[in-house]
Amino acid sequence: MDKAMIADIRHFNRRYTNMIGVLNSHVLDSGYSFTEARVMIEIGMNEPCIANMLVDSLNIDRSYMSRIIRRLVKLGLLYKEASAEDQRVSLLRLTDAGKASYQDLDDRSNELIIRLFRALPPHELEEMHAAMQKIEQKLDQLERRDDDTI
Amino acid sequence: MDKAMIADIRHFNRRYTNMIGVLNSHVLDSGYSFTEARVMIEIGMNEPCIANMLVDSLNIDRSYMSRIIRRLVKLGLLYKEASAEDQRVSLLRLTDAGKASYQDLDDRSNELIIRLFRALPPHELEEMHAAMQKIEQKLDQLERRDDDTI
DNA sequence: ATCAAAAGTGGACATTGTCCACTAAATGAT
DNA sequence: ATCATTTAGTGGACAATGTCCACTTTTGAT
Numbered sequence: 101m102d103k104a105m106i107a108d109i110r111h112f113n114r115r116y117t118n119m120i121g122v123l124n125s126h127v128l129d130s131g132y133s134f135t136e137a138r139v140m141i142e143i144g145m146n147e148p149c150i151a152n153m154l155v156d157s158l159n160i161d162r163s164y165m166s167r168i169i170r171r172l173v174k175l176g177l178l179y180k181e182a183s184a185e186d187q188r189v190s191l192l193r194l195t196d197a198g199k200a201s202y203q204d205l206d207d208r209s210n211e212l213i214i215r216l217f218r219a220l221p222p223h224e225l226e227e228m229h230a231a232m233q234k235i236e237q238k239l240d241q242l243e244r245r246d247d248d249t250i
Numbered sequence: 251m252d253k254a255m256i257a258d259i260r261h262f263n264r265r266y267t268n269m270i271g272v273l274n275s276h277v278l279d280s281g282y283s284f285t286e287a288r289v290m291i292e293i294g295m296n297e298p299c300i301a302n303m304l305v306d307s308l309n310i311d312r313s314y315m316s317r318i319i320r321r322l323v324k325l326g327l328l329y330k331e332a333s334a335e336d337q338r339v340s341l342l343r344l345t346d347a348g349k350a351s352y353q354d355l356d357d358r359s360n361e362l363i364i365r366l367f368r369a370l371p372p373h374e375l376e377e378m379h380a381a382m383q384k385i386e387q388k389l390d391q392l393e394r395r396d397d398d399t400i
Numbered sequence: 401a402t403c404a405a406a407a408g409t410g411g412a413c414a415t416t417g418t419c420c421a422c423t424a425a426a427t428g429a430t
Numbered sequence: 431a432t433c434a435t436t437t438a439g440t441g442g443a444c445a446a447t448g449t450c451c452a453c454t455t456t457t458g459a460t
Contacts, residue, residue: 101363101364101367101368101375105375105379106360106363106364108379108382108383109363109367109379109382110359110360110363111386112382112383112385112386113270113273115386115389116266116270116385117270119389120263120266120267121309123263125309159271159275209260210256210260213251213256213259213260214251214256216392217251217259217392218251219391219392219395220388220391220392224388224391225251225255225388227384227388228384228385228388229255229258229259230381231380231381231382231384231385231388232258232259232262232381232385233258233262234377234378234381235262235266235378235381235382235385236261236262236265238370238374238375238377238378238381239265239269241369241370241374242366242367242369242370245369
């Protein structure tokens with residue numbers, strides 16, 4: 101891999117990091133902290149969740165996660181359901197209020213994407229989309245190789 | 251923009267955010283906090299800097315920036331040079347130690363990129379690179395339009 | 401039955417980030 | 431030239447975020 105390509109990739113990473121930072125800062129207008137939003141989204145997309153799964157998938161400290169969950173429960177957005185098989189874990193689910201809030205978060209996120217890219221003509225948009233798919237495909241390949249070699 | 255495309259873009263954003271998070275967590279083994287590293291990189295790439303420029307470009311609170319700079323100065327990585335034209339500002343420059351440290355940061359970042367993508371065959375790598383360039387090009391277009399319309 | 405590992409919790413603490421008020425210098429209007 | 435306004439930077443006080451460690455309960459393996 102030559103110098104120029106590395107520089108380009110890093111440039112892209114910085115640029116994209118900034119863009120996502122802007123997006124996230126808008127999402128945060130919804131009253132969640134960044135981490136709370138991640139937790140809500142993860143649970144919303146993947147219900148029910150187990151705290152420890154979230155710890156792994158979101159890379160958050162165990163005890164911190166415990167507090168985040170406690171807070172979200174106290175806010176009436178989540179509840180814990182006892183697991184039948186393993187009494188150490190609780191199954192985390194969204195309450196109705198939590199679902200509404202998640203839906204709102206989701207809507208705002210969609211809206212933000214639309215606003216961000218609305219100025220791109222359809223063809224340009226499709227090219228960008230294709231480029232994103234291409235990159236994800238490469239990341240998939242990398243992960244598959246990692247599975248082989250580790 | 252249809253639902254599926256929005257979902258794909260958001261999926262890409264999440265995925266890429268995670269990847270960058272992993273990259274960053276490795277960069278942070280170098281003793282800097284994430285924000286300190288950003289500041290060092292920005293100054294290293296763009297010397298001399300003015301604190302207020304950094305506040306804008308990195309989106310960091312003024313007073314927080316002031317403290318970060320004070321810390322980096324205390325660590326012997328930065329120094330302030332009085333500006334001739336405007337006596338309110340100082341020009342921030344890397345000391346020799348700062349340059350060495352920046353170089354180290356830079357080397358590690360390059361190394362990380364290489365490691366991350368080393369399993370991709372050259373042709374795949376080139377495709378990914380092209381896809382990144384394509385996306386940046388679209389972001390450029392958006393920014394140019396914003397300039398027009400704002 | 402015993403023991404190591406896993407899930408979760410809480411205390412204590414460190415780091416990181418934010419808000420506000422303030423000073424000093426520069427800029428602009430009159 | 432003077433004075434109000436804006437800009438760059440600083441510090442105090444504080445809030446939010448994240449980390450480390452010790453501990454309890456439960457599970458699973460031997």
